[in-house]
Amino acid sequence: MRSLHIAPHAKVNLGLRILGRRPDGYHDLETRFQTIDLCDELELREHPRTLRLRVEGTDLPSDDSNLVMQAARRLRDSNPGLPGATIVLRKRIPIAAGLGGGSSNAGATLMGLNHLWDLRLPEEELRGLAASLGADVPFFLVGGCALGSGRGDILAALEDLPSCWLALVLPGFHSSTPEAFRLWDARAAVAPDREEREGSLVSAAGDLSSAALHNDFEAVLFERFPVLAEHRDRLLRLGATAAALSGSGPSLYGVFDSEDTLRRALNDPGWGAVQRHAAAPVGRAAYRRRLGIPLSD
Numbered sequence: 439m440r441s442l443h444i445a446p447h448a449k450v451n452l453g454l455r456i457l458g459r460r461p462d463g464y465h466d467l468e469t470r471f472q473t474i475d476l477c478d479e480l481e482l483r484e485h486p487r488t489l490r491l492r493v494e495g496t497d498l499p500s501d502d503s504n505l506v507m508q509a510a511r512r513l514r515d516s517n518p519g520l521p522g523a524t525i526v527l528r529k530r531i532p533i534a535a536g537l538g539g540g541s542s543n544a545g546a547t548l549m550g551l552n553h554l555w556d557l558r559l560p561e562e563e564l565r566g567l568a569a570s571l572g573a574d575v576p577f578f579l580v581g582g583c584a585l586g587s588g589r590g591d592i593l594a595a596l597e598d599l600p601s602c603w604l605a606l607v608l609p610g611f612h613s614s615t616p617e618a619f620r621l622w623d624a625r626a627a628v629a630p631d632r633e634e635r636e637g638s639l640v641s642a643a644g645d646l647s648s649a650a651l652h653n654d655f656e657a658v659l660f661e662r663f664p665v666l667a668e669h670r671d672r673l674l675r676l677g678a679t680a681a682a683l684s685g686s687g688p689s690l691y692g693v694f695d696s697e698d699t700l701r702r703a704l705n706d707p708g709w710g711a712v713q714r715h716a717a718a719p720v721g722r723a724a725y726r727r728r729l730g731i732p733l734s735d
Contacts, residue, residue, distance in 0.1 A: 441483040442554050444547035444730045447581065447720060448476040449539040449574075450604065450684040452646070456622055464573075464589050465610040465619060467684075470596065470650075471538075471574075473581045473725050474604060474717040478543060480506070484552045485522035490515065495529040501585035504543040505571060511552050512567055520555050521576065532713075536548050536685035538578070544571045545578030548733050550581050581729070582722025583643065589594040596643040598721035603700040605678065605692040607669045613659065618686040621658035646693050649684040659687050669712070676703035691717070 452470035459465050489510050491500040502511065506527055514520045522652060525547070531539030545568055552559050561579070568575040573589040583596040661669040666683065669690050673681035677699040678692030694700040704714045720728060 440554060442550050444480040444546045444550045445477040445728055446480055446542040447473045448531045448539060449473050453651045456654045465657050467590055469586045469590060471577045471586050472583050473720045475720050476531055477662050478716050479528040480546050481526040482554050485524045488522040491525045493527045499600045506539045506547045509544040509547040509571055510551060513548055517557060522679050523551060532608050535608060535689040536687045536691055541574035542578045544575045553731055581725030599719045600644055603694045603697050604717040605700055605704055606715040606717050607690045609665060609688045611688060613686055613688040615686040618659060625658055646680055648680045651680045653683045655686050658682050676706055
């Protein structure tokens with residue numbers, strides 16, 4: 439039986455602006471997504487009948503609450519008569535950390551099974567399935583650097599970033615995206631006015647300034663978890679040209695223009711037992727090559 443090995447990539451948010459609450463209960467936002475070279479591993483193998491998932495490296499459930507299974511079932515349910523698949527997910531991207539691991543796994547599952555089952559579905563159909571699974575999932579069909587608007591699911595491709603290095607800081611606790619939005623809603627009355635926001639939106643390709651990387655969640659999450667502000671400030675003291683929260687956190691990243699400075703920052707004894715990783719942006723063409731899905735799809 440045919441099989442496929444895929445490397446779903448993590449992402450960081452290069453700035454995030456919350457523009458307001460929508461009538462449907464979601465929020466309009468603007469952000470730049472950027473894939474990085476921290477990856478999980480997915481192994482897909484055809485099965486005559488059933489869908490099965492095994493998760494390694496963490497205690498994530500392997501039932502239908504897992505986004506991988508949701509993606510596989512949604513794809514198969516929309517295309518009757520398909521066989522099954524045995525899926526192994528090996529987790530390396532931290533969970534609930536603002537790095538998009540679950541969404542990346544779902545996007546990779548859609549693309550991988552589209553190839554494994556020889557469906558050849560048009561991009562529009564895959565994008566619709568991805569959006570039904572989560573606002574971040576469509577981005578992982580594209581990769582590289584992209585501007586996300588709406589709920590984050592309306593994408594516009596941006597140019598690849600200039601060469602740089604990233605230090606990821608993982609505080610060791612989880613952050614809930616719904617809770618982060620609730621905290622932001624409670625403080626919405628003190629948000630900057632529209633004129634000020636238009637001067638610092640994050641849509642400029644290649645802009646890695648502190649203003650462009652500003653994340654609106656920082657105002658509420660740094661107050662709730664002061665250690666996050668301490669980590670951000672430490673990154674800046676250790677040579678980062680800018681540092682910010684990724685998504686709804688709690689992971690942070692620092693941007694470095696020198697690999698030597700990055701390595702010294704990561705090895706600084708002041709971090710103690712805090713988990714750190716070196717990472718690099720992955721551009722759009724490199725993302726598809728590294729993903730492990732044939733380019734003919």
